[in-house]
Amino acid sequence: MQTLRRKDILGLEEMSAEEITLILETARSMREIMQRHIKKVPTLRGRSMINLFYEPSTRTKASFELAQKYMSSDPINVAGTSSSLVKGETLKDTVRNLEMMNIDCVVMRHPVSGSAHYLARNVEISVVNAGDGMHEHPTQGLLDMFTILDKKGRLEKLKVTIVGDIRHSRVARSNIWGLKKMGAEVVVSGPTTLMPPDMEDFEIRFEPSLDDAIEGADVVMALRLQKERQEGGLFPTLREYAELYGLNSRRVEKANEDALIMHPGPINRGIEISSELADGPRSVVLDQVTSGVAVRMAILYLLLGGTKEE
Amino acid sequence: MPGTLPPAAAEQVVGGGEKMTLNPKATVMDEKAIKQALRRIAHEIIERNKSIDNVALVGIRSRGVPLASRLQAYLKEIEGIEIPLAILDITLYRDDLSERQDQPEVHTTDVPFDISKKHLVLVDDVLYTGRTIRSAMDALIDLGRPATIQLAVLVDRGHRELPIRADYVGKNVPTSRNEQVEVNLVEIDGKDQVDILDLK
Numbered sequence: 001m002q003t004l005r006r007k008d009i010l011g012l013e014e015m016s017a018e019e020i021t022l023i024l025e026t027a028r029s030m031r032e033i034m035q036r037h038i039k040k041v042p043t044l045r046g047r048s049m050i051n052l053f054y055e056p057s058t059r060t061k062a063s064f065e066l067a068q069k070y071m072s073s074d075p076i077n078v079a080g081t082s083s084s085l086v087k088g089e090t091l092k093d094t095v096r097n098l099e100m101m102n103i104d105c106v107v108m109r110h111p112v113s114g115s116a117h118y119l120a121r122n123v124e125i126s127v128v129n130a131g132d133g134m135h136e137h138p139t140q141g142l143l144d145m146f147t148i149l150d151k152k153g154r155l156e157k158l159k160v161t162i163v164g165d166i167r168h169s170r171v172a173r174s175n176i177w178g179l180k181k182m183g184a185e186v187v188v189s190g191p192t193t194l195m196p197p198d199m200e201d202f203e204i205r206f207e208p209s210l211d212d213a214i215e216g217a218d219v220v221m222a223l224r225l226q227k228e229r230q231e232g233g234l235f236p237t238l239r240e241y242a243e244l245y246g247l248n249s250r251r252v253e254k255a256n257e258d259a260l261i262m263h264p265g266p267i268n269r270g271i272e273i274s275s276e277l278a279d280g281p282r283s284v285v286l287d288q289v290t291s292g293v294a295v296r297m298a299i300l301y302l303l304l305g306g307t308k309e310e
Numbered sequence: 311m312p313g314t315l316p317p318a319a320a321e322q323v324v325g326g327g328e329k330m331t332l333n334p335k336a337t338v339m340d341e342k343a344i345k346q347a348l349r350r351i352a353h354e355i356i357e358r359n360k361s362i363d364n365v366a367l368v369g370i371r372s373r374g375v376p377l378a379s380r381l382q383a384y385l386k387e388i389e390g391i392e393i394p395l396a397i398l399d400i401t402l403y404r405d406d407l408s409e410r411q412d413q414p415e416v417h418t419t420d421v422p423f424d425i426s427k428k429h430l431v432l433v434d435d436v437l438y439t440g441r442t443i444r445s446a447m448d449a450l451i452d453l454g455r456p457a458t459i460q461l462a463v464l465v466d467r468g469h470r471e472l473p474i475r476a477d478y479v480g481k482n483v484p485t486s487r488n489e490q491v492e493v494n495l496v497e498i499d500g501k502d503q504v505d506i507l508d509l510k
Contacts, residue, residue, distance in 0.1 A: 003412040029399065029416045038452045041402040071402075298416075301402070305413030 004302040008120040008127040011136035012177040020178060024146050026298035027291070033070060034293060044073035047304055049105040050098050053130070054080035057109055059265055059289060060130050060139070064107050067296035073104075073304075091115065092122050099123050104304055108132075113170075126303045134168050139299065140264055141174030143291040145182060147284050148219055150291070151260055156183035161213045161255070163245055164223035164272055165194040171264045172223055176202050189213035190223075190245055193234040210245055217255040221262040222247050222272040238271055248274035252282075260284050332490060332507040338483050339504035344464065347480030348377070351462050352384035354478050359429050364457070366394040366425065370434045370446050371417055374398075376497035377464060378433035396421040398432075403445035419449070426454040431478075435493040437463040440474035465504055467491050 004019055012020070033041055049068050053061055061077065068075040078098075095106055105126040108116055113133030120127040131137040149155055160179055166172045166188050173196075179186050186204045188195065195206060207213035214220055225241065235241050252259060261273070261283045269275050278285055339347070359365050362385055369378030375397050386392050399417040407413070432446055447459055462478035467485040483506065485491060490507040494500070 002415045005412075026416050029418045032418050032420075033402075036453060040452065042448070043402040043407060046408075301416065302413055305407055 006303070008116075008129075009138055009299055009303065010116045010120055010127065010129045012138050012141045012174045012181070013136065015138075015178075015181070017181045017183075020142070020145065020182060023142055023295065023298050023302060024149055026302060027142075027146050027294040028150075030070075030297035030301070031290070031294035033297070034290070039070050040072055041070070042072045043301060044068075044071040044304055047073040047104045048102070049073055049075045049107060049300075050103050051075055051077045051130075052080075052095070052098075052106055052108045052110075053077070054108070054110045055131065057130070059292065060109065060137075063289070063292040064128075064130060064139075064296050067293050067300060070293070071297055071300055073300070091119060095119055095123050099125055105300070128299060128303070131170055133170065134173075135170055136174045136177075137170040138174050138178075139292065139296055140171045141178040142299070143288055143295040144171075144175055144221070144262060144264070145178050146291040146295050147262065147288050148260060150287070151284060152218065155179065158184045158218040159187065159216055160184050160219040160221065161187045161189060161217040162221045162223065163188070163210060163213065163247060164190045165225055166190060166199075166223070167194045167196045168226050169223045175221065176204055180204070187213050187217070191235045191241070210251065211254055214252060214254045217259055219260045219262060220247065220252055220255055221264075224264065224266060225268055225271055227268075242271045246271060246274065247277055249277050249280065252277065258282070262288060264288065332509060335489065335506045335508045337503060337505050338491075339465070339481055341502040344480070344502045344504070347464065348380050349384050351478040351480060352381055352388060355381070355385065355431060355460075355462070356389060358460070358477065362389055362391065362393055364427070365429045365431060366396065366423065368396045368398050368421075368425075368430050368432050368446070368450065370432060370442065371397060371399045373435035373493055373495055373498060374433045376495045377435060377462075378431075379497075381431075381433060381462070394423045394428075396423070396425070398446055398449055400442060400445040400449055403449045405441060405445065421453055424454060425450060425456050427457050429458045429460065430456045431460045431462050433462045435464050435495075436491050437461070437466045437474075437476050437479075438469055438491075440470045440472035443474050444472050464493060465491055 004022060033039060051061060051064055065075050103125060107128045107130050108119060109130040110132050113135035116127055116129035116132045129136060129138055145155060152158060162172050176186050187207055188204055189207045189210050192208060199206060261277055263273055263285050267273060267278055356362055367378040367382055369375035378395055382393060382395050397420040399419045401414050401416045443461060450459060460477040463476045464480040466476055466479045466482050469487060488509050490509060492505045492507055494503045496502050
């Protein structure tokens, strides 16, 4: 497959393994550009983009903006708190108005699941989902897969253990969809109350015991405990959570010797993952950040690099 | 792109999806002619640059790469030193991205040395409109400031759309715009041969 015939990137659930492979291969070329002295190619010159963030973000926002600038497009940033959303304007109106300024692409993070799909149906320009509620965060899923592929040389038949709050995690959902399509084995672990009610749909294995889940893993991915999404009573205390499901060097001894340790950030140190593990030799937490820019450059190129048949 | 066509007379989807048939018309270079042309170019590179100590080759993907690598081998044969070789992918620098329906596939650029102050010889299979070379020069200048950029091509088929000319030409082949020049190289296509095809 050579081209991506899509208007939007909304989630990995609807993407094929071929499309994912194309994005990951294109990202490899993009990473080379990031290592140059002049980190810029003229490819998307004259394209304008809006980054609409209705939730706080440092990494994802900076990553998208750098990717846009490395490709020579012109991004502008609109933060939810300073936008006309607070004056009562609907999302559709906001973006339709922005669309009339002739922008080519909107990157959006929004607290409501499904908002990116809703937006994509209502505007003609490309929509890139930078996280919608608890639903999906496709570019994070892609950058995680890119990181694994880069370090391991393959995704197929790898055992990937995802630990923590799967239920509230869009990162977990995107990773599960993507990794399964690429032929990896996904195992999840965490308190039963933090598992998604629709887990059967994902066709993944749930191991309540962290030690069993980690046994023989090629990749161990900790998720951020989303304090802002916790309704009361899903687990007793942070200390108890850390005790049972926090990753540390001793815990991951059961994984394969060369297992990768991942975390999408931001890290609650000492809760999901210990500092010595997060900063240790097997941790690829910082590689994930570099991968993020490369993957986003690839997506922007594949969405906007040609004119689409309408 | 010339040189990337499937075997002669195969059906080829061009531009907006209309189908065209390519008929082989003439073979303009065979294995021996390609070898002689490249050897001659190697000698010309040495003459023109006096010494090749500060010369490096830059192959443009895809068929410029094996050609550059052959030139590197010939230069080593003659002068006894192996000069650096880089691989350039110009996709992200194309000027027709907003006109094409699909994005062309991006491949990796691999320039394993500092190009600043070097005499660079860009290598490509066919020189036609000159737009690929324009893109390649832009790409190189983003990587540093070479002392000179020279151009070596296996075939110059004319019809330039930009003020660009080659410093080293394997063979000048007068063509009409209705023809395609197909370069086959052993490394990619399994044989060494240059054909002219008719677009009917």
